[in-house]
Amino acid sequence: MLRRAVLLLWLVGLLFVVAACQQQPAPTATKPPEPTKPPAAQPSPTKAEAAQPTPTKEEAMPKEGEPYKLGLVLSITGPASALGVPERDTALMLMEKINAAGGIKGPDGLMHKLEVIVEDDATDTGQAVLATKKLIEQDKVHVIIGSSVSPNSIAMAPVVSEAEIPMISLASSTAIVHPLLKDFEGQTIQIPGKGEHTVGPGETVIYLSRLYDVDPKAILEANPQLPQELVRPWVFKTPQENYPVAQVQADYWKAKGVTKVGSLGVNNAFGLDSRLAMKAVYPKAGIEIVADELFQPKDKDFRAQLTKIKGLDPEGVVVHATPGEGAPITVQFRELGFDVPLVQNHGIGSKAFIDLAGQAAEGVLFPAGKLLVAETLPDDDPQKPVLLQYIEDYDKYTNGAPRSTFGGHAWDAVMISVQCLEKVGPEASALRDCFENDVKDFVGITGVFTWSPVDHVGIFKESLALIMIKDGNWVFVAPDEYANVP
Amino acid sequence: MPPLLEIHNVHVYYGRIQALKGVSLEVNEGEIVALIGANGAGKTTLLRAVSGLLTPHEGDIRLDGRSVVGLPPERLVALGVAHVPERRQLFTTMSVIDNLILGAYHRYRSGDSREAIRKDLETVFEIFPILRERQQQRAGTLSGGQQQMLAIGRALMARPRLLLLDEPSLGLAPLLVRELFRVIAQLRDRGVTILLVEQNARAALRVADRAYVLETGTVALSGTAAALLADPEVQRSYLGQLRQAM
């Protein structure tokens, strides 16, 4: 009996531990969990509360209107916490800054405080959807921002579309804004003037238009069976797509005179999208993809794939990965004695990559947002002053947390929202129209945005920098220098 | 001086089935006591209770007058009880010599001298010369008779004061059975006290000093081996014409 009791106790304890591992956060609005990095920089709840004007204040200042509310769904805990934490800190920092200056002057002439309500989805799709519903129904937010990761954002898209609330995602996948042709996989569709195409995984109409250089609307017209929607009307996103990233990579290969490259990519949605972009861009630039090797997420040994690639004698190797796998790939790439350039993508744009890969990281090239190399940008770059200001503010607000492109995505989403709130007020359809039509040459952190009815991402290759890792640091490589780097 | 082993009113249940219903017996230093009875009479259960593999639900088991009820087999072997279980239970994938060495495991752990253990190994080889020849062979590849010798040899390596033998003749050819009982008698002469469980009642009674007859969990008869051999009841029930082998 005693043994049975001990066993039961143990199982209960075990359940407790398992539950703790799930990290289910109690969704508490306006009370973000403590930031992980510098504990000194805790945005205390009072900061968030300060956003809610007290009744007395409202009476004292009759010129102040209802607050404008942004609802953020972020992956603050769980595997993507490295994304969610800087995103939250950036949003709270901006709220503090804007409200300190009196708030947002709306089209009604009144000053409106900005209220940022942060929900943690714990990198869990179900919780992201629940949090989105809560923000819309209970908090009645005007814009949904998030989530940090693609699966959550894709799951949230139908929720905001049904509620007709505009959403700006902070995640990378094309499928967030462009509906995937998932239901048509394996079927043949007509490409006007180019013949037939069999739809593969991860493809969208926009992708096909890029692959075949055809107007996307013409593809829709030629294929009435497809959903006649290029973008989800209520959904936008700030991180760049893989397409301009592939364009920068191709520019580099061309400058180096490289005509055949081997590719090694992670076998998930991120890797697929990046590889599709590569396939849409490289061949047109005269670059042959001689190997298209895959590996599974969390794999640790890539020597087999790298050996196979080496056997094909490519003049360069391109890797589609995040630091967890990108770093060991880099180490093993060096071990195997490759003597060709190694180009990766924005997935490795964090210090973790350099820390992990160490000496092997030297000379690795990757296109990414300019934030990482703001100081070394030429002075005439339109983003440079905005970037430097953000770096300074963020450093001060967080007591020295390292800059993060993810925080930059949040900066763009919040500031675009603020710009449109200022212009058209909080009404949902007016806001949506403003996003679609009035965001032109918006100078942000991730890039210079121009949104349109067919483009809800709106970042072009000029917004990206080719970055080289040198002496453990990121160094900007100007386009006219491409031919001169190793 | 109390008897070496004293079993008093022991009850054992398997679930709701009672295997032993108040068994009492004793074994004195230096004698061979045989325990005979039909299949399922509770003979093996009693041995398992003595060696600690199971704990009686009621009653007492005393070694040198001290109760040992509830002690695990690991402790009892150190107190001098060595059990050669039914079907021998050798470490089949290990060599003969390793089986013998493991027989002395508790002595190595308690710091008995290597010299003494080596001498006992010599003794075992003297008693069972075939084991010396086969010492590197895997125990599982020995013949049935050799396996039985190894099982007894392994138990002797523990330097027991009380040796519990469970059906040592099981599955052995008649010639080997005779040889085996010769060895058992020889062991007594070397000073080992033996509690012997046997279905081959005639052979057991011939070698034993005293015996108990177990029937459905109770002691039905007891006495000197000679007396029991002559008992008409015993002759009819246990020494019938089926035992022609002896």
Add this chain to the structure above:
Amino acid sequence: MSLESQLLQFLFAGLTLGSIYALIALGFVTIYNVTGIVNFAQGDFAMLGALITVTLYQRTGIFNRVITVNLQLPLPLAILLAVVLTTLIGVVLYLIAIRPARGASVISLIIITIGASIALRGLGLIVWWTDPYPLPVFTPGPPIEIAGAVLTRQNVWVIGTMVAIVVGLYLFFEHTLLGKALRACAVNREAARLMGIKADHMALFSFALGAAVSAIAGIVITPSTFMAYDSGTLLSLKGFVAAIMGGLTNAPLAVAGGLVLGLVEAFGAGLLSSAYKDAFAFLTMFVILLLRAGGVFGQRLAEA
């Protein structure tokens, strides 16, 4: 790169990977033999060994960087301490999780070890967060070139460690009293008890040994593959597959199973399709299990 040197390269990659699988598989077999338990936390010991080594060796922020460990011990000392600590964790795991459940059904015990694996992963997450951590190569220097293929020094360390541990375990099990007692427990637990061998102690020791071997495996691969809190899961899985291929009770066959698995993965990914690397591994397992029809699981399930 010629086909021959490519094939040689796959061989090196396969042997390196296979050595790790073999070590994890040895842990499975040791614990299973002595206790009858399939310990799915085997790979998590590898994670713990590696991350504890990292923490002792270099400045590391743990518990959300609240505590900074700045011991910077020499690598060999850090490794030794990490193996000892992981072994202790294995012992504690046995004492608090497995021992109280003695006599429970095989399925319950398996569920407990899966739970223990989740708990250890949770512990890893709390202590080290989601970052992967590197270790320096043990002996820096240029790789060895053989016929156009490259064998790095760390690969040599990995394969050498595997061989050393296999030889060491062989000597231990064949030539020491404790090793023999462990084997006796594996062959016949009841008879072992009658010899005075404390089954409970042997079970505890098997967990310690399993944890130590896994920890060493985790440490030697970390310089080239890094280690994160959840890396143990895949190692457990592959080690288990290797052990199953060897019948779960046979240590030499488990080592062979690990090596076969590594080679299948390397050649499969290299010559066929890298997307199905894991599929090849499991396919191999099925084929081998079919060949061993009526093998380990048939028996065990019949017993249970």
